[in-house]
């Protein structure tokens with residue numbers, strides 16, 4: 383056996399073991415932008431002509447799920463966001479694909495994360511509300527309930543078109559605003575507050591499935607809607623809840639009424655949206671369709 387033949391056999395063996403790492407696989411990755419502002423959403427589309435077994439995205443130390451958008455074709459989409467606490471700099475967005483034949487593909491795209499200038503404001507709470515607001519046990523408990531809903535990665539897409547403002551009223555606190563409570567502790571605002579009279583109707587900002595409807599001591603009467611593909615919205619401090627868990631809701635459908643239940647300084651709706659457990663600016667999705 384000559385050397386040429388040995389090499390040929392070795393090469394063919396390599397191909398059949400399926401453990402070859404290949405960078406030449408036909409995978410197309412498209413990102414909606416290479417700059418990501420904190421609060422905004424990046425859309426990542428991945429397609430391949432080879433049969434895909436597994437996909438995932440790594441970005442800012444988090445894993446993001448890619449959702450298959452076509453039954454027969456290998457087409458995937460993921461919505462990506464940067465958390466409020468991360469530093470403004472360039473982060474690698476890594477796309478991983480494992481093919482049915484065992485081969486692997488990896489592509490890195492640098493994404494520049496930009497931090498907007500968030501406002502700062504003061505909040506005065508009564509002694510009783512401040513005690514409740516600072517209650518670690520309650521915070522952890524309610525945080526767990528909310529993040530469990532925010533971690534949902536539902537394949538089905540319930541949302542269509544742009545999201546809408548869930549209630550009429552004045553924006554009394556923007557996303558990302560740093561609020562100093564009783565001159566002692568600071569918290570960054572995870573959503574948008576819409577102030578209006580108690581009893582003002584609140585509609586869901588897009589189509590979805592109600593995954594939570596209950597009372598929480600800090601967040602008040604709360605409704606959480608899963609819109610699919612990792613997008614979940616929350617409505618807090620309601621005076622009344624009008625939907626039940628597992629109820630399908632259409633965009634704009636009334637789900638409750640504005641109130642000031644839980645820790646609130648006046649009647650308002652706290653409206654939040656999360657993308658794979660990263661809080662984003664809900665108003666962004668009223669301007670940009672996914």
Ligand SMILES: [Zn+2]
Nearest residue numbers: 573574575652
């Ligand atoms: Zn709020």
